[in-house]
Amino acid sequence: MQDIEHVHYMPLLGAVMATALLGNRPATFLAIVLSVAADLIMTTRLSLTEATANTILFVLIASVMAEVCHRLASRTALLHSILTSVPVVTLDGEGRILRITAPAADLLGVAPANALNRDFSIFAPDFGERTLSALLQGDALTAPAAGYWMARRPDGEIVPLIIHASLLAHSVDPERVVLSLADQRQALAVNDRMRELMGQLSRSWRLNSMGEMAATLAHELNQPLTAATVYLHAGQTDIARAGPIGDSASRALDLAKTQLLRAGDIIRRMRELIATGGPQLTEERVSSMIEDLRPLFDLIRQDTGVAIRIDVHETRDGVLADRIQFQQAIANLVRNAVDAVCGHGEGLVSVTGRCLANQGYEIRVEDNGPGIAEDQMDRIFQPMMTTKAGGMGLGLSVTRSIVESHDAVLTVGRSPLGGAAFSFCLSPVSELEAA
Template identity: 35%
Template sequence: MCPFIEQQKHANPALLHSAEALQNTILATVPDAMIVIDEAGTILLFSEAAHRMFGYDNDVVGQNVRILMPNPDRDRHDSYMQHYMDTGEAHIIGIGRITAARRRDGSTFPIELAIGEAHTESGRLFTGFIRDLTEIQRAERRLNDLQGELSHISRVSAMGSLASALAHELNQPLTAIASYAEGARALLGEEGAPAPDTIAMVREALAEASAEALRAGQIVRRLREFISRGESERRVERLRRLVTEAAALALTGSGQTGMDFDIRLDPAADLVLCDRIQIQQVLLNLIRNAVEAMQRSARQSLEIRSRSAGRGMVEVVVSDSGPGLAPEVAAVLFQPFNTSKEKGMGLGLSICRTIVEAHGGRIWAEPSDFGGTAFHFTLEMAEEPQDG
C-alpha cells in the first residue's frame, strides 16, 4: 500500500476507504503509464496502463524499478539514485527526456519519461509518467522513408541539374584552354628553332590558357561556397541529452538485442554550443553505421564516450566492434559518393563532415579498442547560460 494511504489510515481511519478508492481510480484510468517508487527505487504503485505497457502482473510491486530499464541504465540506476540523494543534482527529475524502456519479455521500446518528486513523512517518493513512443516513431519512420525516397529523387535531380550547370559553365574555359594549348603545340611543332614572334605567341597562348584555368577554378570555388553557405541556429545544449535521445532513436527497432551498449560521458564537458538537430543527425548516422557494421560480428559492442579535447572543445567518440575499415575505404571515407553499402549514395559521412566542420570542429576515424572503428568528432564547449 502507498505510504500516503498508510499515513491516512493512522491519522484518520475513516478516510482510508475513500483514499484507496481514489488511488485505484487513478491507477485504472490514467492514460499514460504511472509508476511510483521510493528512495530505494522500489516500486510502490503500478498503473493499469503500465501493466499493459510493460507486460508485468501485480508481482512487479515491491521490485526495483531498474527491471524496467535496458542497459546501461539498468546496471547504473541505483548509483544514479544514490548520487541524486547525496547531491540533489537532478538529470531527469523535473526535466523529462526521451529514453528507452524494457518489457518483461526483454524487448526494448522508446519512451518519453517525466518524473516528479514528493516529500512525505516516510521519505521521498518519485512518480514517473511514461508515454510509449513506438507508434509515434513508427509513423515518423514511415514518413521519413517517404521523405527519404523523395529526397533521393530530389538529390539525383539536383545532382543532374548541378552537373548540367557545371558542365555549361566550365565548357567555355576548358574549350579555350584546349584551343590555346593546341595552338601553342602547333607553333612549337614547326621545324627549326622558333622565331621570336613565335615564342611571343606561345607565351601569350599559355598565359591565356592559365587565365582560363584560373577562371574555371573560380567557377568551382563559387559553386562550392554557394552550396556550403548555410546558417544553423546554435544554442547551448547538454551533450548527455543529445546522446541519449539519438541513441534511443537509433537503437530502437535495430534488432540488436544482444549488443553490449555503454555510454560514458564526461560530466565536466556536458555543455556544448551547437544546432541540436544537426548534431543529433551526426550521432544517428554514426550509431546506425556502427550497428550495421556489427551485424555479422560475433562480439557486438557499441560505446559512446566524451572528454575534454582542450582549447575549448569537447571530443565525442562512437566506437564499435565491427570488422574495421579497409585501407582503400579509409582513404576516401568522408568523400561524397564513396560507399560500401549496396543501396547507399555515399553522402552520409560527407554530410556529417560538413555539419561538424560548420560547427568549427573536425571529424576523423581510427581503429577502436574493440577491433572495429571509432569515429571521433569535436564540438565547441559552452558555458551555463546566465538565465539558467
C-alpha cells in the first residue's frame, strides 16, 4: 500500500484548484504542469512505472477538479454580474441593511457604504416592524393600498417602488430577507401621460360635437333674433307715442335692440368663420371698439358692483381687426375678470390700451382678484378647462383663437393690481399695410 506516498499531491491539487478559481484555463494547465514537474523533482520514486501512474492520476484528478472550479467560478461571476445590475437589498432579522447593490443605493439616493447597518424603514417608512415580522413568519409581502411603496431619499425626493421579498434559510444568517426593488417613476409617468391623452381625446370629441352644434345654432338662431329685433323696434314706436314719459323705456329698448343686433352679428361672423376659416379684418380704431362696449360694462357693473375702469389711449390706435370678434374677446376677458374679483372685497377691473411704438398697440385686461395659480398658467387656455362651478371652459379658449386670428398672441401674467393680467398686441394699420 502506498497511500501515504500519495498524500504529497494534496497541496499541489489545492494550488491547481486555486488557480482554476482565479484564472483561466491556460493558467490552470500551466499550474498542473508545474505541479507535476515540482513533484517529480522533489519526490524520490521507487520506479518509473509508479511515478508515471501517480502523475497520470494526478493530472486526471486535477483536470476534473479544475473544470469544476472553472464552471463554479463562471456561474459565480454570472450571478455576481446579475446581482450588481439590479437593485437588491438584504436585511437581517432586525430590518438592518447588510448588503446593497449599486443600483439599489442609487435608487435610494445614498452611497452603498452609508446604507449599510441602517434600518430599511428609514428609506421606506411603510416598511416597518409589522411588515418585517410578517415576512419572517413566512407571509407574503403585501403592498400598500396605492399598489407601490414610497421611498424617501435623503434629498427629499419621493420615489415609488415595487418591492419583491424572499425569505432566506437560517443557514445564511445573519442575512434573513432579500428585497428586489423596481423603480415605478417611469411607469407612473406613462400612466399619467396615457390618462392625459385620454382626456385630450375626450375633449376633442366634445369639441367636435360642440362645433357641429355651434354651426346648427348659428343657422337656427338668426331668425328668432331678427324677429325679436323687429318686435323691439315696434315696441319703441309704440312707446314713442307716450311722449317724454316713455323716453327711459325707449332708451332701455334701444340698448336691448343694440345687443340683439350685436348677437346677430356674432352669429353671422361665426358662420363666416366656419365657412371660410378666418375673420374679415378691416381698419378699426381700438378706442372706438372698446367705447362701444361701455354700455355692456355699465350693466355688468350694476349687476355685480365691480368697478370697470377704461383707459384707452387714442394715439395711433388704428389697427386691422374684426370689430365684432375683437369686442367679443374683450367682453370675454372682462367677464372672466369680474367673476374672479366677485366676493373678494372691492373688485376692480382695468381695461387699458396704449401704443408701444414698434411693438404695436397693446390691450390689457387686469383685475385685483386672487390671480391664477402658477400650475394653471399653461392650462387655462385649453378647451374644457375651467375653475368656475358650472363653467364650460370655452371662454378663454375662444378668446385666444380670436386673438390668434388677428396675428397676435394672448399672454397671461401677474397684474400690479394683485390679480391676473391678460394682454395682446395688434400691429398698427400703417405697419400692416406696409407689409
